[in-house]
Amino acid sequence: MAKVNVSLPDSLLDEVDDIAAALGRSRSGLVQEATALYVAQIRDEQAAEERRRSISEAITGMRELSKHLEPFDSTAAIRVDRDRDGRAAGEA
Numbered sequence: 001m002a003k004v005n006v007s008l009p010d011s012l013l014d015e016v017d018d019i020a021a022a023l024g025r026s027r028s029g030l031v032q033e034a035t036a037l038y039v040a041q042i043r044d045e046q047a048a049e050e051r052r053r054s055i056s057e058a059i060t061g062m063r064e065l066s067k068h069l070e071p072f073d074s075t076a077a078i079r080v081d082r083d084r085d086g087r088a089a090g091e092a
Helices: 010-023 027-066 074-084
Strands: none
Touching: 010 027
8 A cells, every 4th residue: 555645734634633533543544535535526526527518418419410300290100100000099
């Protein structure tokens, strides 16, 4: 396991030590866990942003594609399908 030197304000280090003591953990263990949680949070935020970007691009692409398609009447398509199958309105 790698060791690093990190500079922290004295007040933050005091808080880290207080929390570590209250949880029965070492300073190093607490900093390691806190860092892992923070890195995971950043990765989650990055993944969410990538999903939002991807969805936005897909919506833009679909809107562009729709400009080249003929209008579609979904109600009429359902009626045609229903009539083709020989089902009258209201039958299951």
